[in-house]
Amino acid sequence: MQQLFPAEGETTPRLRFPEFREAGAWEVQTIDQLASKIAQGGTPKTSIPKYWNGDIPWITPAEMGEDAAHHYAETTHRTISREGFENSSTELLPVNSVIISSRAPIGYVTINKIEMATNQGCKGIVPKKNTYHEFFYFSLIVAKQRLNDLGAGAGFKEISTSTLKAFQISIPKHIEQQKIAHCLSSLDEVIGLESHKLDALKNLKKGLMQQLFPQ
Helix, strand or coil: CCCCCCCCCCCCCCCCCHHHCCCCCCEEEEHHHHEEEEEECCCCCCCCHHHEEEEEEEECHHHCCCCHHHCEECCCCEEECHHHHHCCCCCCECCCCEEEEEECCEEEEEEECCCEEECCCEEEEEECCCCCHHHHHHHHHHCHHHHHHCCECCCCCECCHHHHHHCEEEECCHHHHHHHHHHHHHHHHHHHHHHHHHHHHHHHHHHHHHHHCCC
């Protein structure tokens, strides 16, 4: 990832697929230019039971990460009702939006595979047609430290919507975006499969130890 994306202050990556080596520099654009929408999150009042346990998935930064295990969000720990949705500031994100945590911490990223809402610690970025969502996902992971450096706040750092909109990333033509994203996504798939195997082996070991030693 460090080689497939330009270093800070540069517009050409160190490592490039052969068919794109003469394609020229990447274009520097703001997230506002690359997104059709940046949605806000929100939390319905927890003291009102009818706002919760509905049919709208609702994600928080605690369920997100920056590794292969958190590449996609297909379920959430909690759900909210339609009434809870309408009585909070959260917005419903279309499938393949890129969700980024904007505080506590800044820079966790995931792609939602079902429509969902978020709490106020997240912002949902809906990429434009010429911005491939998978490429955008990896771009934000690469930019995590830069995003953190822009965070402000006394108690804990937070990145505002206006700061996120003005944040710049380098981006190539759509076909090169796809090539890079497919390469990295395939590695995430392998990592995910190996992680499942590792978990299975750990459970097997635990089970064997319980049987091989006296109670």
